[in-house]
Amino acid sequence: MKPSITTSWNSLPGPEDITRLELSNAITLLTRANFNSPSVVMSGYLTSGSQFDPDEKLGLAYFTSSALMRGTQSHAHQEIFEILESVGASLGLSASVHTTSFGSRALVEDLPVLLQILNECLRQPVFPADQVEKLRAQLMTSLAIRAQDTEEMASMRFDQVVFPQHPYGRPEDGFTETVQRITRQDLVDFHQAHYGPKGMVLVIVGAVTAEQAQDQVQRALGDWSNPTQLEPASMPEAAPLKATFREQVNIPGKSQTDLVMGTLGPKRCSPDFLPASLGNNILGQFGLMGRIGDVVREQAGLAYHASASLNAWIGAGSWEVSAGVNPANLDRTVDLVISELERFVTEPVSQEELEDSQSNFIGRLPLSMESNSGVANAILNLERFQLGLDYYRRYPQMVSQVTPAMILEAAQSYIDPQKLAIISAGTASVPDVP
Amino acid sequence: MPTPIATTVLDNGLTVQLKEIHTAPLISHWMWYRVGSRDEIPGKTGISHWVEHMQFKGTPRFPAGILDKAISRDGGIWNAFTYMDWTTYFETLPADKIGLALELEADRMVNSTFDPQEIESERKVVISEREGSENEPLFRLGEAMQVEAFQSHPYRNEVIGSIEDLHKIKREDLYQHYCSYYTPGNAILAAAGDFKAEEMLAQIKEIYKNVPPAPLPPHPAQPEPPLTSQRHVEVKGPGETTFLKIAYRAPSASYADFFPFTLLDSLLTGPSSLSMFGGGGISNKTSRLYRLLVEKELAVHVGGSLQATLDPYLYEITATIHPKQSPEAVLAAIDAEIKRLQEESISVAEITRAIKQARALFAYSSENITNQAFWLGYAEIFANYDWFINYLDQLSKVTTADLQQIAQEYLQPSRRVIGAYLPDGNQGGEA
Numbered sequence: 001m002k003p004s005i006t007t008s009w010n011s012l013p014g015p016e017d018i019t020r021l022e023l024s025n026a027i028t029l030l031t032r033a034n035f036n037s038p039s040v041v042m043s044g045y046l047t048s049g050s051q052f053d054p055d056e057k058l059g060l061a062y063f064t065s066s067a068l069m070r071g072t073q074s075h076a077h078q079e080i081f082e083i084l085e086s087v088g089a090s091l092g093l094s095a096s097v098h099t100t101s102f103g104s105r106a107l108v109e110d111l112p113v114l115l116q117i118l119n120e121c122l123r124q125p126v127f128p129a130d131q132v133e134k135l136r137a138q139l140m141t142s143l144a145i146r147a148q149d150t151e152e153m154a155s156m157r158f159d160q161v162v163f164p165q166h167p168y169g170r171p172e173d174g175f176t177e178t179v180q181r182i183t184r185q186d187l188v189d190f191h192q193a194h195y196g197p198k199g200m201v202l203v204i205v206g207a208v209t210a211e212q213a214q215d216q217v218q219r220a221l222g223d224w225s226n227p228t229q230l231e232p233a234s235m236p237e238a239a240p241l242k243a244t245f246r247e248q249v250n251i252p253g254k255s256q257t258d259l260v261m262g263t264l265g266p267k268r269c270s271p272d273f274l275p276a277s278l279g280n281n282i283l284g285q286f287g288l289m290g291r292i293g294d295v296v297r298e299q300a301g302l303a304y305h306a307s308a309s310l311n312a313w314i315g316a317g318s319w320e321v322s323a324g325v326n327p328a329n330l331d332r333t334v335d336l337v338i339s340e341l342e343r344f345v346t347e348p349v350s351q352e353e354l355e356d357s358q359s360n361f362i363g364r365l366p367l368s369m370e371s372n373s374g375v376a377n378a379i380l381n382l383e384r385f386q387l388g389l390d391y392y393r394r395y396p397q398m399v400s401q402v403t404p405a406m407i408l409e410a411a412q413s414y415i416d417p418q419k420l421a422i423i424s425a426g427t428a429s430v431p432d433v434p
Numbered sequence: 435m436p437t438p439i440a441t442t443v444l445d446n447g448l449t450v451q452l453k454e455i456h457t458a459p460l461i462s463h464w465m466w467y468r469v470g471s472r473d474e475i476p477g478k479t480g481i482s483h484w485v486e487h488m489q490f491k492g493t494p495r496f497p498a499g500i501l502d503k504a505i506s507r508d509g510g511i512w513n514a515f516t517y518m519d520w521t522t523y524f525e526t527l528p529a530d531k532i533g534l535a536l537e538l539e540a541d542r543m544v545n546s547t548f549d550p551q552e553i554e555s556e557r558k559v560v561i562s563e564r565e566g567s568e569n570e571p572l573f574r575l576g577e578a579m580q581v582e583a584f585q586s587h588p589y590r591n592e593v594i595g596s597i598e599d600l601h602k603i604k605r606e607d608l609y610q611h612y613c614s615y616y617t618p619g620n621a622i623l624a625a626a627g628d629f630k631a632e633e634m635l636a637q638i639k640e641i642y643k644n645v646p647p648a649p650l651p652p653h654p655a656q657p658e659p660p661l662t663s664q665r666h667v668e669v670k671g672p673g674e675t676t677f678l679k680i681a682y683r684a685p686s687a688s689y690a691d692f693f694p695f696t697l698l699d700s701l702l703t704g705p706s707s708l709s710m711f712g713g714g715g716i717s718n719k720t721s722r723l724y725r726l727l728v729e730k731e732l733a734v735h736v737g738g739s740l741q742a743t744l745d746p747y748l749y750e751i752t753a754t755i756h757p758k759q760s761p762e763a764v765l766a767a768i769d770a771e772i773k774r775l776q777e778e779s780i781s782v783a784e785i786t787r788a789i790k791q792a793r794a795l796f797a798y799s800s801e802n803i804t805n806q807a808f809w810l811g812y813a814e815i816f817a818n819y820d821w822f823i824n825y826l827d828q829l830s831k832v833t834t835a836d837l838q839q840i841a842q843e844y845l846q847p848s849r850r851v852i853g854a855y856l857p858d859g860n861q862g863g864e865a
Contacts, residue, residue: 011458036457037801039794078729081719086787088705088794090716107794137756138734141675144757148673150569253672253858255565287502288490298498301558304566324566356507363509367526370458371801426569 012369013379015389019210023218025197025225030379031204031213034372040108040206041372042115043380045099046122047232048194051167057182059174061095063139064190068093070131072120077131080117089114093121097167098232098314100195105373108207115220122195123224127187136179143176150258151324153249154425158260161245161421162318166238196229197221201383205376235315240264241419249425257327257426261337265310265317265414268385272410273312274398276319279407281357282349283340284308284321291344292321295336302329302336314385319414327429334422341417348404362396439810439819440631444639446647447619451810451819452634453626455803461627462526462807465539466815469615470518471593472655472744479588480595481603481611483516484560488608489523490514491552493545498552501538508534511804516593519744520815521615526804529628533637539623540641543616548609557600564594571855572752575669575679579853580748582665583681587658589747617648624811627803657686657745660849667853676755677855678733678764682844684749687742688817693828694836695740695749695844697788701775701837703738703751705791707799716791723751726771732759744816749844761854775841780834789829796826 013032021029050061069091070077084091089106091114106114146152156171163169173179202221204213241263266272284292289307296306306323321341325333369375382391440452470482492498505512510527512535525535567573577592584590595603625634660683685691699706704718718724718737727733735754741747753764799805813822 037797039797039801078720078725081717085704085716085718085720085791088716088791092717105798107797134729134731137731137758138728141734141754141757144674145754148571148675251672255568256562287499287506297559298555301555302562304559304563324562326562326565356503359507360509363507363528364511365509366458366528367460367509367511370460370803 012365012392013375014393018379018389019214020389021214023197023222025222027197027200027202027217027221027224028383029202029204029214029217030383031208031210032375032379033207033209034205034375035207037372038108038207039105039372040111040204040208041103041105041376042111042118042202042204043101043103043373043376044200044202045101045380045384046195047098047199048095048100048190049098049232050095050170050172051097051232051235052190052194052230053170053174055170056178057174057186058170058178059139059172060182060186060190061100061194062172062174063135063179063182064187065093065095065100066139067127067132067135067187068121068125070135071126071128073124073126074120077128080121083113084117087113091117091121096172103373111204111208111213112216115216119220119224125191127184127191129184132184132187139173139179140176143173143179146173148251150251150254150256150425151322153251154258154260154322154423157247157249157425158262158320158421158423159318161247161423162241162262162264163238163316166236166316168238168313168316192228193230196226197224198226198229198231201380203376203379203383205372205379238264238316240416241421244418244420244422246422247424248428249423250428251425252427254426255326256324257330257424258322258324259330259333259422259424260320260322261334261420261422262318262320263415263420265319266312266410267317268312268314270312272413275402275406276410276414277310277312278354278357278361278399278402279344279349279411280308280310280319281360282353282407283344286357286360291340292323292337295340296323296333300332300336302326302333306333327426330424330429338417338420341415341420345408345411345415345417348408351404354402354404354407358399358402361399365392365395440635441819442635444618444642446642446645447617448642448645449622449814450635450638451622451624451814452629452631453806453810454629454631455626455806456628458803459529459628460526460803461529461532461625461629462524462804463532463535463539464522464524464624464807464811465543466520466522466622466624466811467615468520468620468653468815469611469651470516470520471591472518472588473615473651473653474588474591477599478603478607478611479591479599480560480593481599481607482521482615483593483595484556484600484603485608485612486514486516486521487556487560488548488553488612489542489546491549491556492547493541494547495541495545496538504534510535518589518593518747520812522811524804524807532625532629536638536641540645543618543621544645546612548605548612550605553605553608560594561597561600564597564600567594571669571671571673571675571677572679574671575667575677575853575855578667578669579679579681579851582667582851583661583683583748584658587745588655589743589745614651617651618642618645619647619650622811622814624807624814626807626810655745661851662849664848665851667851669853669855670858671855673857674757676761676857678753678755678761679853680751680765680768681748681851681853682846683746683849684740684844686744686746686816688744688821691840691844692742694832694840696792697785697829697832698775698837698840699738699740699749700788700791701780701784702771703736705788705795706738706740707795708742716795722771722775723768726767727753727764730767731756732764732767742812742816765852769847772841772845776838776845780837782834785832785834785837789826792829793826
């Protein structure tokens with residue numbers, strides 16, 4: 001059976017109903033109207049990511065983004081949240097490697113308020129010294145909680161091992177010693193050097209017309225300029241591992257050990273991406289977590305969660321299998337995963353498996369865009385990865401054209417079961433655990 | 435005007451709730467059973483949740499794996515949840531594919547296999563799920579506090595069950611639990627989305643015509659009176675972060691006090707959505723306890739939790755203690771603020787604001803069809819759908835006097851459980 005393309009297809013965002021506009025200061029604005037609910041979602045990003053962080057002050061971009069709402073030239077911290085929360089609106093900012101992202105929502109009548117606050121926080125933050133210290137204490141507590149989180153620690157260590165000497169290998173939220181070193185002046189300087197309209201993308205989805213949205217954004221952000229804004233540097237290439245690297249992060253007192261194992265994966269713009277992505281679905285997503293879920297959870301009963309994920313980003317990607325297991329079952333799980341990976345790089349997936357996943361990819365798209373935030377996210381990805389406004393319309397065709405041979409080739413290009421990063425985090429095994 | 439809801443009770447006792455929504459070519463279908471940890475007896479804790487797992491292991495007509503594949507192929511999502519008062523199964527699918535979900539739920543209401551080998555394999559999976567939760571300090575603290583908060587009501591147990599019971603429960607226990615509680619009279623079918631209610635109802639009647647009625651199962655739990663003393667719980671564990679949790683008895687969702695309590699929670703710890711699916715939240719930085727605890731650096735985070743339950747459960751305030759502070763200092767500050775709420779007048783503006791926040795959360799959560807169908811069944815479990823329809827109206831009727839009275843009645847220091855998670859100095863985190 002060939003995957004079907006349902007009539008719901010035309011309800012997906014496309015060139016006819018997404019409006020894209022570049023403001024004169026280089027901000028890109030994308031909008032799509034939806035009058036089914038009286039609310040609006042606004043999300044987007046700027047180019048001020050953690051790739052600019054010095055090693056000794058890792059966490060600087062993240063700290064800066066977290067401090068933007070701590071006070072502006074016009075409003076104190078509590079006033080900012082008084083304005084937002086009193087109308088049931090929300091705004092949050094956070095930094096990752098490439099960007100500082102923001103997400104917000106409000107009832108549609110309050111969109112101007114949302115834009116006004118966003119504008120103030122991006123352009124006129126004052127980083128009050130007392131607030132910076134309060135925030136630092138909160139960030140340090142988050143890091144202390146992270147150090148106890150088996151899943152996060154395994155994942156962080158995995159990134160460090162797979163991406164040595166690469167921005168993707170460094171945690172955006174830094175380490176206790178690097179966050180401790182960051183001064184208020186560092187935040188001011190980072191903001192001055194990296195926050196600006198160049199490269200900024202803003203998406204508005206909800207009960208507002210494109211004209212209204214454009215008008216409001218123009219009024220709020222149209223006159224922003226920062227002649228000293230630095231351009232992001234290009235990313236170094238990530239090199240594959242030369243041999244398997246295995247490590248246990250010891251965290252005492254934990255019942256479960258989290259395992260993350262895998263390798264580099266394709267970039268989002270690579271032609272390998274779609275075959276790898278379909279392959280990953282077969283490997284560890286489809287149904288109840290694909291082949292990995294079947295072997296580790298359904299057959300062996302070793303884990304509640306066991307799945308595979310492909311994280312394709314701008315400069316590189318990673319291909320990971322993760323599971324949470326009893327420490328006594330760790331080695332057995334690692335062996336099972338390695339045999340599945342061996343099978344995955346040796347035999348082509350079956351036509352039936354591929355058709356299942358193709359059908360799944362095509363069919364799930366409308367569901368992922370049920371809500372305004374789902375649509376906003378989808379549009380943001382079009383812009384972030386330069387996919388074209390008609391991407392979701394072309395998508396079924398592209399998915400249908402992937403063959404088992406293409407998946408095998410993609411799998412072989414990235415996965416070598418003899419050269420994996422295998423990271424576990426938890427408490428070492430007690431011999432007689434059932 | 436809200437969309438009209440078609441409510442029907444079939445001859446075999448199954449309640450059917452349908453709501454047409456034509457904004458997207460999708461249908462979300464939910465099957466709710468009145469069974470959860472509230473219906474469990476000592477020695478069998480966790481049995482409802484385990485039965486839920488077994489419901490994915492197949493029937494003679496739909497063997498394990500077939501459905502997963504069929505639903506995933508259509509781009510649908512399906513899942514299930516077990517909680518204190520209920521167990522629910524849902525499928526959201528393209529509208530023209532919903533027939534499969536209807537057939538499946540009717541079939542596994544009576545025909546699940548409960549294969550002994552699958553049960554043993556799933557025992558390990560459920561234990562693994564529990565071990566994952568045990569990694570979390572707040573799970574361990576919450577579990578220890580629940581036991582103190584209820585003398586005999588099953589709300590004293592975690593839904594996942596105790597590790598001892600998970601090792602002991604047998605196939606016949608599971609199968610018997612399934613046969614008793616998975617009956618049409620104990621279930622609610624709720625669907626929302628792109629269908630014509632009349633046609634959908636006809637299809638449902640056809641599918642369920644052969645599912646026989648069955649005696650209604652027992653629900654032996656008796657609501658417990660308020661706590662009579664203040665109890666203390668300490669849990670020690672790894673890490674360097676201290677958490678404080680305070681639990682008060684809360685009203686059940688169908689009780690009139692629940693609505694003012696919702697606003698009381700909003701004033702203290704910020705607005706929160708009762709929805710499980712979509713909508714997103716609003717920050718709580720202008721709530722009374724955030725200003726008091728986080729702004730003044732006694733804590734780095736504070737939140738509240740009020741849940742819609744059949745019997746009176748718990749209202750919980752949780753704070754992550756600032757590294758330089760103690761749980762005692764935080765508790766004293768919270769107590770002072772609650773005293774203020776009980777004794778000093780509350781402004782109308784503060785309540786009006788909380789109502790506007792609730793209205794916004796309500797609008798956000800109605801964007802999504804899965805969530806709309808969720809409410810059709812969920813509200814029926816602890817009250818009825820009118821509860822949901824009238825939710826905002828009920829909130830808008832709350833007066834400052836109501837709120838104050840609620841604070842005085844429920845938030846008494848002499849009737850609560852205070853819990854602290856204290857680091858034992860074992861930090862780890864090293865490779």
